[in-house]
Amino acid sequence: MKKWVSIFVTCLLVFLLAACTSSQETSGKKEEAGGGGEIKIGAIFDTSGVAAPLGKGEMDTVQMLADQINEKGGINGKKIKLIAIDSKSDQNQAVLAMKKVIEQEKVVAVIGGTTSGNSLAMLPIAMKAQIPFISAASSKQINAPDDGAKRDWVFKVAQGDDVVMPKVLDFLTKKGWKKIAWLNVATSYGTSGHAEFQRLVKNYDLNVVIEDEFEATVNDAKAMLTRVKKENPDAIIVWGTVQETSVVVKNIRELGMNVPILGSNGLGSKQFIELAGDAANGVYFPAGKLPVIEQIPANDAQKEVITTYKKAFEEKFGYPASTFGGHAYDGFMMLTKAIEAKGTDPKAIKTFLENMKEFVGVTGIFKMSENDHNGLNTDSLVMIEIQNGQWKITE
Structure with missing residues (x-):
């Protein structure tokens, strides 16, 4: 009898162990796919680093939104677990972070890539893993490269060069400024x-009349600008983001050039005005409506969304909301809508995003469409002039 009891107990233990292992494996697979009690993003x-004036508002925005959604019970009863990493304005750090969130953390999607260079470095990893990646950067090469390569798993929420540049060239034409100097930062953007x-x-x-470039770490561009001054342009285009553009703009004014300056859509942060000081006055740039939302008519479809986001952000963090934080808002809200509608399967999320129509964002x-993973046109932009340290719609 003891022999049969011993055999029975042994078989029972083997059965229980196998069941436990099977349960753990199933649980692990669910967790990898965003199952269990949380959704990893x-x-x-x-x-x-140098891009912090852009990226800080982006990170604060997604953390705020994740908290708001979790306070209301999450998405379909599951809380969002944000795997947040500072890429330190460095492409290598961005790549390492992308590998970590996809390969180790098993996220269902990624939002980020503050700069175009970082986004371009990160996207091959998302493409290979077939995980949706929503970039906050601007370059059209991110989602619609000139070589026609398909970026099936990559989306972009900032206006691209192909949307922004016609706005700038139309503005120059309307103003009658015909002799143009072009200067750009030597980055992917x-x-x-x-x-x-x-x-x-x-x-x-x-x-x-002249085309030249400057480094992202520039601290004195006067040698380059002396060449520009000799060409006597009607206007100077400085294509960069907040930190480096502020240096070039100050140098232009220090050399006594009072010509109009046009910046890029990378200037939609109050930090540009803080860094450039009085030299910021008279600078024009294209941007979304957030910087001038108080000047936008009440019947504008974006008015309520932008006003609500701006108020919540500034009350929580105590510094001005920016267009860059707005990019993060749009990408995060699109992603959560996709998860709410289709669950956490990456392919289902991708399909939902590329069929998203009439999403009113910041x-x-x-x-969006299968062939357009940005979905914006020039109507999303206004031309802004900085006057007395304030933003003013100029058209």
Whole structure:
């Protein structure tokens, strides 16, 4: 009898162990796919380094939104677990962060890529893993490269060069400024903008008298600007983001050049005005409506969304909301809508995003499609002039 009891107990233990192992494996698979009690989302932004004026607002935005959603019970009863990493304004750090959130953390999607260079470095990892990646950067090479390569798993919420550049060239034409100097930062963002400028400018009655570039770490651009001054341009385009553009703009004024300056859509942060000081006055740039939302008519479809986001952000963090934080808002809200509607399967999320129509966001009204993973046009932009340290719509 003892022998049979011993055999029975042994068989029972083996059965229980196998059942436990099977349960753990099933649980692990669910967790990897965003199952269990939480949904893992990767958030990779530059909260330190030269791009921090852009990335800090982006990271704060997604953390605020995740908290808001979790306080209301999460998405379909599951809380969001944000895997947030500072990519430190460095492409290598961005790549390492992307690998970590996808390969180790098993996120269902990633939002981030503060700069175009970082986004371009990160996207091959998302493509290979077939995980949706929503970039907050601008270059059209991110979602619609010139070589026609398919970016099936990559989406972008900022207006691209192909949307922004016609706005700038139309503005120059309306103003009658024909002799143009072009200067761009020597990064993926700057060179992509330059390529789009060269492609489109031949369609306008404009004369480009000089084209040059400067480093993202520039602290004195006077040697380059002395060459620009000799050409006596009607206007100077400085295509960069907040920190480096502020240096070049100050140098232009220090050399006594009082010509109009046009910046890029990378200037939609109050930090540009803080860094450039009085030299910021008279600078024009294209941007979404957030910086001038008080000047936007009450019947505008974006008015309520932008006003609500701006108020919540500034009350929580105590510093001004920016267009960059707005990019993060749009990407995060699109992603959560996709998860709410289709669950956490990456392919289902991708399909939902590329069929998203009439999404009213901070940046614009998005109309995505299988062939357009940005979904914005020039109507999402206004031209802004800085006057006495304040933003004013100029058209």
